[in-house]
Amino acid sequence: MCKTFNLKIGRMLIPIFCTLAFGLPQQAYSESAKTVGELLFSAFDKNDMDGMRKIIKERTKDVPPEVMGMVKYALNPKVAPEEQDAYFNLAGTIAQMYGEETKDDRLLSAVQLNYQHVLG
Numbered sequence: 001m002c003k004t005f006n007l008k009i010g011r012m013l014i015p016i017f018c019t020l021a022f023g024l025p026q027q028a029y030s031e032s033a034k035t036v037g038e039l040l041f042s043a044f045d046k047n048d049m050d051g052m053r054k055i056i057k058e059r060t061k062d063v064p065p066e067v068m069g070m071v072k073y074a075l076n077p078k079v080a081p082e083e084q085d086a087y088f089n090l091a092g093t094i095a096q097m098y099g100e101e102t103k104d105d106r107l108l109s110a111v112q113l114n115y116q117h118v119l120g
Contacts, residue, residue, distance in 0.1 A: 037066035044090055049097075056097050063098045064107050067091045071114050088115045 034042075036059045043051035056063055073079065074087035088111065095108040 036062040040094055053097055056101050067094050067107055071111055
């Protein structure tokens with residue numbers, strides 16, 4: 001009787017445990033684990049410019065490496081021209097907002113210079 005009772009309780013607790021162990025923390029983790037680039041892309045995709053500004057303000061130091069990573073990817077000759085344009089558009093928008101926040105326009109200048117290189 002005791003074994004059967006424990007087995008029934010165990011079977012009932014397994015789904016609850018799995019939900020708690022894998023469902024909720026994973027959801028919370030996935031939001032906090034996103035890179036600033038992923039967050040900015042998501043906000044850009046939703047046309048949420050205020051959200052982008054907020055992300056840039058909160059994670060200012062993370063922005064330049066992410067933008068330069070986008071530019072580096074877009075400079076790859078294997079990337080289709082439409083995709084290059086999309087990445088440079090996003091990188092330029094972020095760099096412009098970053099410049100407005102920090103009063104430092106070097107990131108925007110770097111994006112523009114690299115885009116001109118691709119066009120030329």
